[in-house]
Amino acid sequence: MELLQQFEENTGQLADLIGSFSEGDFFIKPSEEEWSAAEVLEHLYRSEFGVARLFLGESTRIERRPDTLVQKMEDSLLNFSKKTKAPEVIQPTKNQQNKNELLTSFKSNREKIAQAYSENEPTELCLMYKHPVYGSLTRFEWLSFCILHTKRHIHQLKEIRRKIS
Secondary structure: OOHHHHHHHHHHHHHHHHHOOOOOHHHOOOOOOOOOHHHHHHHHHHHHOOHHHHHHOOEEOOOOOOOOOHHHHHHHHOOOOOOOOOOHHHOOOOOOOOHHHHHHHHHHHHHHHHHHHHOOOOOOEEOOOOEOOOEOOEHHHHHHHHHHHHHHHHHHHHHHHHHHO
């Protein structure tokens, strides 16, 4: 399956799962240390906010395979037993938006990412900024990261729903 199609399906899976939370349940934290579904969605939105602009920015050809770092991402992001702390800049804020506003913002940003990806060479290395964990990434690797990061949080959202039910 083409990566862009996976990205769109990933967006739909997340949207469906978020839609399954009532407005009230959306804001319930399973424990003081854990995020609510609202906080997870805001974190995903904040973590992807600059990706479309990154895809439109300066890039260069590379000598390595354009998917070199994807397996490393899969190994860490899909290891659900390993907990990681998000960098401060992409942690949820205290500003509570309603579920529909937040989901609309997320989906709109995802559309911009898909458009920018489809209009540019996926195998080129993005030069605007580096990923804080994986370093310099191609557009293909960035889009793969968005998918894998969302899969990780889909797992988390299912756990949240189980715990608050």
